[in-house]
Amino acid sequence: MSxxxxxxxxxxxxxxxxxxESVDPEDPGYGAAALEVVSAWLSxxxxxxxxxxxxxxxxxxxxxxxxxxxxxTAILGYTPGELVGRSIASVVAGGAGVDPAQDWLRFxxxxxxEGEYSMMDRDGRAVRLRxxxxxxxxxxxxxxxxxxxxx
Numbered sequence: 001m002s003x004x005x006x007x008x009x010x011x012x013x014x015x016x017x018x019x020x021e022s023v024d025p026e027d028p029g030y031g032a033a034a035l036e037v038v039s040a041w042l043s044x045x046x047x048x049x050x051x052x053x054x055x056x057x058x059x060x061x062x063x064x065x066x067x068x069x070x071x072x073t074a075i076l077g078y079t080p081g082e083l084v085g086r087s088i089a090s091v092v093a094g095g096a097g098v099d100p101a102q103d104w105l106r107f108x109x110x111x112x113x114e115g116e117y118s119m120m121d122r123d124g125r126a127v128r129l130r131x132x133x134x135x136x137x138x139x140x141x142x143x144x145x146x147x148x149x150x151x
Contacts, residue, residue, distance in 0.1 A: 009044040016040040020139070034139060035066060041138040042067045054148040061141050063088045063104065075129075075149060077122030093118035093126040107143070111135045116150050 017040075020033040038058055045056060046069055055071030064087050068080035076091075083091070089100055107113045113133045118126040133145040
């Protein structure tokens with residue numbers, strides 16, 4: 001997949017947002033319109049991204065990945081498509097001090113979170129990562145994390 005021109009990506013993101021805003025939340029097409037915004041935002045992000053060694057994950061309210069940036073492949077070995085549809089719990093490495101249910105509630109309440117945790121790479125090895133997460137971004141009901149290897 002080629003990276004779109006920055007201006008084209010921005011225009012596509014804005015158009016997707018306008019379509020999403022015009023759909024009633026009760027309409028059966030609302031979820032598809034929301035995912036179109038998320039996908040367009042990710043394309044814009046990738047077109048404008050200059051920092052190497054990072055990747056972005058976007059999850060829905062059910063804690064399932066709905067969008068993943070290409071940078072994940074270099075760090076965890078997954079293609080973006082291999083993570084889309086999977087749950088957070090399926091790739092987070094557990095351990096002392098990890099309580100996914102409490103961590104998720106705290107994240108949604110605070111709206112932001114940052115720190116370190118481990119994810120399993122494609123070969124099953126734990127990789128320590130730094131993360132910054134924002135709840136309800138790029139649109140309500142979707143949550144973004146930017147991750148990079150911890151030093």
